Amino acid sequence: MSLRRALATPEGKRAYVRTLFATIADRYDLITVLLSYGLDRGWKRRLMHLAGLTPDDRVLDLACGTGDLAQLARRQARRVVGLDLTHRMLQLAAGKPGAADLPLVRADMCALPFPDGRFTVLTTGYGLRNVPDLDLAAREAHRVLAPGGRLLSLDFERPANPLLRAAYLAYLTVAGSLLGLILHGDADTYRYIPASLRRYPGAAGVADILRRSGFAEVTVVPILWGLMAIHVARRT
Numbered sequence: 001m002s003l004r005r006a007l008a009t010p011e012g013k014r015a016y017v018r019t020l021f022a023t024i025a026d027r028y029d030l031i032t033v034l035l036s037y038g039l040d041r042g043w044k045r046r047l048m049h050l051a052g053l054t055p056d057d058r059v060l061d062l063a064c065g066t067g068d069l070a071q072l073a074r075r076q077a078r079r080v081v082g083l084d085l086t087h088r089m090l091q092l093a094a095g096k097p098g099a100a101d102l103p104l105v106r107a108d109m110c111a112l113p114f115p116d117g118r119f120t121v122l123t124t125g126y127g128l129r130n131v132p133d134l135d136l137a138a139r140e141a142h143r144v145l146a147p148g149g150r151l152l153s154l155d156f157e158r159p160a161n162p163l164l165r166a167a168y169l170a171y172l173t174v175a176g177s178l179l180g181l182i183l184h185g186d187a188d189t190y191r192y193i194p195a196s197l198r199r200y201p202g203a204a205g206v207a208d209i210l211r212r213s214g215f216a217e218v219t220v221v222p223i224l225w226g227l228m229a230i231h232v233a234r235r236t
Contacts, residue, residue, distance in 0.1 A: 003188060003195050010132035017130050018085060020192055025088035027183050029066055031190065032126075034179060035172075043223055044068055044125060047154050047230050050221065051121055053077045060119040060144065062109050063127030067093030070102060073123065081119075083107050110136045117146040125154045128231075129200050138213035145235040151215065156193070157222070157229040158202035168227055169194045203229040 006016040024031065032040045047069070053059065053076035061070040064082035066089060073080045081103045084090050090104045107113050109124075109131050122141050131137040141151055159165040176190030183189070201209065203220045210218050215233035222229055 003191060007195055007199055014132040016192070017132070020189070021086040022088055023184065024189060025066075025086055025092060028089065028092075029068075031179060031183070035175060035190075035193075039224065041068070043154055043228060043230070044072060046221075046223070047123065047125070047152050048072045048076070050230060050232055051123065051150060051152050053121060057121050058119045058146075059121045059123065060112075060114070062122060062124040062141070063130065064093060064104070065089050065125065067096055067099060067102065067104075069123045069125050071096065071098065073121075074098075074102065077121070081105060083109070083112070085109070110140060112140045112144050114144045116143050117149075118144050120146050120149045122149070122151045123153075126156070128153050128206060129155050129196055134201070134206070134209055135213065138209050138215070142214045142235055147235060149235045151210070151231070151233045151235070153206075153231040154223075155206075155229060155231075156197055156200075157227055158197050158200050159226060160202065160204075164226075169197060172197070203231065206231060207233075 006012040053073060055078050057077040059073045059077045059080040061073060061082045064070050064084045067082055070080050070082040082093055083105045085108055087106055090106055093099060094104055109127060110133055122145060128134060128137060159168055172194040173191060176193055177187040180187045180189035207218045207220055210233045214236055216236045218233040220229050220231055
């Protein structure tokens with residue numbers, strides 16, 4: 001199945017993403033550094049600063065990958081859980097220094113295995129763009145947050161300016177193709193990123209979805225001249 005056809009339906013995207021992240025898990029940290037020119041860790045630290053965590057917070061890191069955000073959260077909050085759909089990602093997260101007592105759960109962001117109001121803070125890095133049903137994922141996030149809880153999401157932006165958007169997508173396509181060939185012998189591996197962005201509603205669209213799902217005080221923090229963004233929202 002072609003990438004375009006796979007992303008055309010929620011079921012197709014779910015299956016494609018599951019296979020893709022199992023394939024790239026061992027190179028995931030490297031690819032985030034390369035595509036961001038080493039800026040990724042600084043963006044994640046900024047997200048944590050915006051989160052304003054306290055020792056009393058109960059944090060769930062969605063699509064935790066290899067655990068970067070979860071590890072940062074543990075420096076400030078006593079209770080942190082990492083969740084990801086990909087078993088290999090969780091294996092890598094568990095193998096990092098200091099992760100021995102970090103709870104890790106394998107589950108889907110669209111069907112969170114937690115009761116209502118369990119957490120006070122939800123974080124995610126590059127998670128919302130990858131879910132097959134963004135509206136459902138937003139409703140699930142709202143459900144497991146306690147009243148007044150915060151959601152923070154870091155992701156690629158889809159620039160509104162058509163010329164900037166075309167240049168950005170072209171860069172991601174070319175860079176992704178080269179890295180796919182070098183790291184996996186398959187140019188299509190990282191073409192998923194620009195392909196997913198073409199179907200992504202962009203930061204403003206995501207903000208609207210969060211508001212429809214019951215979030216308030218939704219703000220967008222532009223990063224890298226608006227090519228990346230952090231969403232900050234509060235559960236009513």
